[in-house]
Amino acid sequence: xxxxxxxxxxxxxxxxxxxxxxxxxxxxxxxxxxxxxxxxxxxxxxxxxxxxxxxxxxxxxxxxxxxxxxxxxxxxxxxxxxxxxxxxxxxxxxxxxxxxxxxxxxxxxxxxxxxxxxxxxxxxxxxxxxxxxxxxxxxxxxxxxxxxxxxxxxxxxxxxxxxxxxxxxxxxxxxxxxxxxxxxxxxxxxxxxxxxxxxxxxxxxxxxxxxxxxxxxxxxxxxxxxxxxxxxxxxxxxxxxxxxxxxxxxxxxxxxxxxxxxxxxxxxxxxxxxxxxxxxxxxxxxxxxxxxxxxxxxxxxxxxxxxxxxxxxxxxxxxxxxxxxxxxxxxxxxxxxx
Ligand code: KG4
Ligand code: ZN
Numbered sequence: 001x002x003x004x005x006x007x008x009x010x011x012x013x014x015x016x017x018x019x020x021x022x023x024x025x026x027x028x029x030x031x032x033x034x035x036x037x038x039x040x041x042x043x044x045x046x047x048x049x050x051x052x053x054x055x056x057x058x059x060x061x062x063x064x065x066x067x068x069x070x071x072x073x074x075x076x077x078x079x080x081x082x083x084x085x086x087x088x089x090x091x092x093x094x095x096x097x098x099x100x101x102x103x104x105x106x107x108x109x110x111x112x113x114x115x116x117x118x119x120x121x122x123x124x125x126x127x128x129x130x131x132x133x134x135x136x137x138x139x140x141x142x143x144x145x146x147x148x149x150x151x152x153x154x155x156x157x158x159x160x161x162x163x164x165x166x167x168x169x170x171x172x173x174x175x176x177x178x179x180x181x182x183x184x185x186x187x188x189x190x191x192x193x194x195x196x197x198x199x200x201x202x203x204x205x206x207x208x209x210x211x212x213x214x215x216x217x218x219x220x221x222x223x224x225x226x227x228x229x230x231x232x233x234x235x236x237x238x239x240x241x242x243x244x245x246x247x248x249x250x251x252x253x254x255x256x257x258x259x260x261x262x263x264x265x266x267x268x269x270x271x272x273x274x275x276x277x278x279x280x281x282x283x284x285x286x287x288x289x290x291x292x293x294x295x296x297x298x299x300x301x302x303x304x305x306x307x308x309x310x311x312x313x314x315x316x317x318x319x320x321x322x323x324x325x326x327x328x329x330x331x332x333x334x335x336x337x338x
Contacts, residue, residue, distance in 0.1 A: 002075040003067070004317055005099070006310025007060065009052045009092030010084025010112045011138070012036075012043050013303070016056075016063035018074075019310035021318075025122060027066030028300065028307040031055045034179065041178050042168070049087030056095050063306070074105060076322065078313020081109035082330030083139065089329040097325050106322035108313045112304075113140055113333050117152065118315070119308035120268040120295045127295040132264040134255045136279075137271030137304075138164035138179075140333070141210050143255065145262045149315050155258050156208025163247055163273045166201075166212035170219055170243050174236060175228050184240045185276050191241025192234070198222070198242045201250050208258050215246050244278055252282045259292055266293040274302040 002021040009015070012033040018026040033051050037043045064071060079096035082089055093109075100107035116135045120127045130147045132155075141158040161169065164181055171180020176187070201215040219239065228236065255267060269283050274296050287294040301307055316322070 002314065002317060003069055003073055004108075004310050004314045005060070005063070005074045005077050006110075006306040006308075006313050007056070007077065007079040007092045007096045008112070008115075008304060008306040008309045009056065009088050010080045010082070011088060011304060012048050013305070014052045014055045014059050014092075015304065015306035016060040017306035017310040018063055018067035018069055019307065019314045020067075021314060025307050025311070026069070027063045028305055029059050029062035029066060030300070030305055031059050038178050041172055043085070045085045045087055048085055049091050052088050052091035056091060060095070071099070071103065074099075074103060076100075076106040076108055076313060076317045077103075078108040078110050078309050078316070080112045080115065080309055081327060082112065083333040084112055084331065086329060086331045089331070093327065093329050097327070101325060106317070107325060107327060108316045108321065109323045109327045110309045110312050110316070111333070113142070114152075115308040115312050116140070116270045117144055117146060117268075118149065118312050119270050119297045119301045121311055122301045122307055123295050123297050125295065127266050127268050127293070130262075130264050131266040131268050131295075132255065132259050132262060133268040133270060134251065135271040136163040136251060136269070136273035138162060138168065140271060141212075141251075143208050143258045145264060146268070155262065156210065156254060158210040158212060160211050160213040161216065163210070163212060163251060164271070166216055166247060167244075167273065169216050170240075173216075173220055173223055173228070174239065181273060181276060184244055185278065187237045187240035188244045188278065190234070190237040192238050193241065193245075195238035196222070196242040198246050200246050208254055208261070210250065210254060212247065215243065219243055244276070248276070248279045248282050251279060252286050255283065256286055256290065259290065265291075266295065269294065269296045270302055272303040275299050
């Protein structure tokens, strides 16, 4: 039986998982480093790679243990190759190479963004091809038409900050701490609609690209006039709601425009920001209006995880795709390296 071990260490989550050709996902272990980075208000790359080094062996053992599997039963080792923090990536990649070499098993390099794009296959009902994928995370905000495991077309992407980054930066400006997305969402639930007006982050209505830096600047300017320490809890909640609403509206409207343009009848919402309930609810309502299907992977597979790496590794394994032990990590995604 083909058991694929997946390893993910591109940012601040150290994760391992086992995917089996017969039973699907067998295990998924994630060690989060939030406690380590929270006091600095963001990820400190050097600390992240050191923590990966300390935890990776235990996380892999945990995934194997959960799957009741011995290392010798692993058929291939799939690992995130990029994009991400180079030191963090190198820790996982070097660990995976050592395992592949010691076990004489194939090494399969996986692109982190692609792992998110196909993470919907970990949902109880896999999406039908072709589908439109909106990946919204701390590092990406992109729309892809996904026709198969081999064919993807980039339709639009952020020209500056990613949606998750926009949430994180706003949380920092509002002195809410790190990571910001979940904190903004929680506060926004207490906010009054339309109490504050922030500009909608629409760079151009004629294309499918995004831009969030103007929205962040508008919030920063608002807070220059009215610093957070002078605001009441209600005013902070109102700002959080206005900010979240602006992001959700633009994501929904561009996804709808993309659906119309590419003719796909199904939308996949993935990446860490898909954990945002307001966004999921808006997407569900918009998809229902136009009769389009929607898949959001289970939340644990929206944020960074190795299950999506092990799954895509399994697809590559079926296609006999593997990589040499000289495989290099890359910090930036292909779409941004062009
Ligand atoms: O996919 P992910 O775990 O890591 C990356 O590949 O970037 O996404 C992390 C991002 C962070 O920016 C975080 O603030 C955001 O997802 N996020 C949220 C929520 N939960 C996580 N953003 C908005 N609302 C949430 N509930
Ligand atoms: Zn990610």
